[in-house]
Amino acid sequence: MTEISIVGLGLMGTALAGTLLKAGHEVTVWNRTDSKTEPLVAMGARRAANLAEAVRPGSLVIVCVLDYDTVHGLLGQTELRGVTLVNLTSGRPEEARRTAEWAEARGAGYLDGGVMAVPQMIGAPGALILYSGSREVFDRFAEPLGQLAEARFVDTDPGLAPLLDMAMLTGMYGQIAGITQGFALVRSAGLPLRDFASTLLVPWLRAMGELAHRWAEEVDAGQWGTDVANLGVNKVALDSIALAMREQGIEGNLLAPFKHLVDKRVADGHQDQGLQSLVEELHPGR
Numbered sequence: 001m002t003e004i005s006i007v008g009l010g011l012m013g014t015a016l017a018g019t020l021l022k023a024g025h026e027v028t029v030w031n032r033t034d035s036k037t038e039p040l041v042a043m044g045a046r047r048a049a050n051l052a053e054a055v056r057p058g059s060l061v062i063v064c065v066l067d068y069d070t071v072h073g074l075l076g077q078t079e080l081r082g083v084t085l086v087n088l089t090s091g092r093p094e095e096a097r098r099t100a101e102w103a104e105a106r107g108a109g110y111l112d113g114g115v116m117a118v119p120q121m122i123g124a125p126g127a128l129i130l131y132s133g134s135r136e137v138f139d140r141f142a143e144p145l146g147q148l149a150e151a152r153f154v155d156t157d158p159g160l161a162p163l164l165d166m167a168m169l170t171g172m173y174g175q176i177a178g179i180t181q182g183f184a185l186v187r188s189a190g191l192p193l194r195d196f197a198s199t200l201l202v203p204w205l206r207a208m209g210e211l212a213h214r215w216a217e218e219v220d221a222g223q224w225g226t227d228v229a230n231l232g233v234n235k236v237a238l239d240s241i242a243l244a245m246r247e248q249g250i251e252g253n254l255l256a257p258f259k260h261l262v263d264k265r266v267a268d269g270h271q272d273q274g275l276q277s278l279v280e281e282l283h284p285g286r
């Protein structure tokens, strides 16, 4: 069985190591703060006395630390020839591409990964990890990677998994921004949020989220018209929301940059287009 090492035992690295141990793998662990190895050693992990002991030729090294600078800071000190690196640290597409070149130039196989799960989901249904880079590495280690989460290979360009990861996070943070602002409005009326969330907001977001399928198809086809609600109507709604926020005494409007984009598109004469046309404003496509 392949030797597997986990470098970085923060919340995510600890979950990754624990899941592989439970699946019966032999796992070596290393972390800057050594005490974090203890619960895993109690589960059967081997503690590496130093980083070089965890990064050995022939081993699969899963690294999950704060950022790519940390990855380079750590692995820049060790011999990488004959090692296979799976980097589950979150980062930018360009960082992943540079890291792949850097690792391969030093004789290591490289696969980048974007973890679409919180630590508690690792090893359970619903967890997804997107991978890009070496297809050969992905295929060779399909079994242990499949223990961590659904493993989906997206491209040989190492930057694509981080790019898709960021696109999904962008959607998530946008949604959280809207939820936060909506909560503030409900709070300003002195109402508890619990009922609002369960009976109104969550079902509404679920239904509206479905529109993304339709918008995606329209953007792919360059169709900017709409039979749902045009930008002119949406501008009136967003103006009204901004005013209501102020009238209710709410500090700030997290929708402001979005409203700015709608205002610009309408000012440019595109009031009959749909919301999906805003993507064109951000990027003209390739």
Ligand code: NDP
Residues within 6 Å of the ligand: 008, 009, 010, 011, 012, 013, 031, 032, 033, 034, 036, 064, 065, 066, 067, 070, 073, 074, 088, 089, 090, 091, 115, 116, 117, 118, 119
């Ligand atoms: P934690 O803050 O819990 O852990 C950070 C890890 O990085 C620790 O092992 C820490 O070591 C190590 N580290 C930080 N700085 C250094 C340094 N200068 N030298 C050596 N080691 C260092 O973070 P998470 O485990 O939550 O996240 C790790 C990665 O996983 C991040 O890139 C994150 O974006 C990604 N991720 C996390 C998710 C989550 O829900 N938690 C979800 C998806 C991705 P030490 O213990 O010594 O401080």
